[in-house]
Amino acid sequence: MKEITVKCPAKINLFFNIIGLDERNYHLVHGLNQSISIYDILTIKINNTNSINIKCNDSSIPTDEKNSIYKAAKLFLDYTKITTGLDIYLEKNIPTEAGLGGESTDAAGTISALNIIFNTNLSKDELNKISYQTSCDVPFCIEGGSKEVKGCGQIVIPWQNPYSYYLVITPNIGHSTKEMFNLYDNKITKYKKLKPTIGHNDFHLILNNDIKELITKIKKETKAKTAMLTGSGSSIIAIFNNKDELDNAYNIIKNELNNTYKIAKTQNVSGIEEIKK
The missing domain is CATH 3.30.70.890 (GHMP kinase, C-terminal domain)
Structure with missing residues (x-):
């Protein structure tokens, strides 16, 4: 497989409580999260260079090392010791700075897609280890669905959401x-x-x-x-x-x-x- 396209859903918080700070001064939170049907679309192709190239339909989105997609791809390739280049196209539909987890779900989509395209079969723990280095919300977005979230976002527990x-x-x-x-x-x-x-x-x-x-x-x-x-x-x-x-x-x-x-x-x-x- 040399190309893959994934739908990356937005997330919402149905409960959000800031309960303190950890030893690094990161916020500790308790939340009830839900993936919803607003999607960014991510297409990834393997190329013959060692560069990660990102394009996007929204010119306000950075396409360099600041992009969460770039960070996630680099972390994945470093962890798996895979040497290759990637061409990545992001169709941006999730509003930015909106509390909908757009950057996090894009990073999660990147990690999930690369795990499929390279057939690396990383475990849940390995995916969470990579994703948490990208952003606190990414471990939830990797798993998706209805989840209770604790710690700095790295603790993700199944939760029965009564609403749809x-x-x-x-x-x-x-x-x-x-x-x-x-x-x-x-x-x-x-x-x-x-x-x-x-x-x-x-x-x-x-x-x-x-x-x-x-x-x-x-x-x-x-x-x-x-x-x-x-x-x-x-x-x-x-x-x-x-x-x-x-x-x-x-x-x-x-x-x-x-x-x-x-x-x-x-x-x-x-x-x-x-x-x-």
Whole structure:
């Protein structure tokens, strides 16, 4: 096999609690994560050079060593001691700086795809070891589906999610994850370990009024079980019991919000998936 294409799903947080810092000053978190049906598409081809070349349909995405795809590919090749070059094309559909895990799922897709294309048959532990060096969210994205996440993101445990349908509302202004964590750290006096509750996100403490008002509006005008920020944002998710409630909410919110927001109907998916040709 010399070419592979994979679908890399976005992720949402249905619960997000920052419980402290580890010895490296990395944030310790507790989350309930879910892969959803918004995808980046990644195509990887083996080339005859020793270089990793990345192209993307979105000119705002870096295509050099700063890209999570490049980092993941380099880590994989170094770990497996494979000497080759790669041509990688990213079709970017997941909004950036939105709390939807776009960079992490792209890195996970890269590692998963290379494990298939080179028939290396790496174990789950080996994949997690490589993925965690890329970013804290990548181990979850490698596994996908419904998972409870602990530690700095490297502890991933199966979780039974009672919900399947979500409205994802993304403003045209993103949130830097680093800046959101800094704002949160400056705001609080003590970290608190909470019982997992769907709809809770510690970052709500530092939200601006516009986002707070939108969350309140969604809860009031639709049949959402709840609405919340996902991750560090800027996307808001609304959770529904069934597809009819989701469809009705989509029509209500789309009619009321202007074109500075992207609105998507999504549902649960199991994780990264190879596209057979």
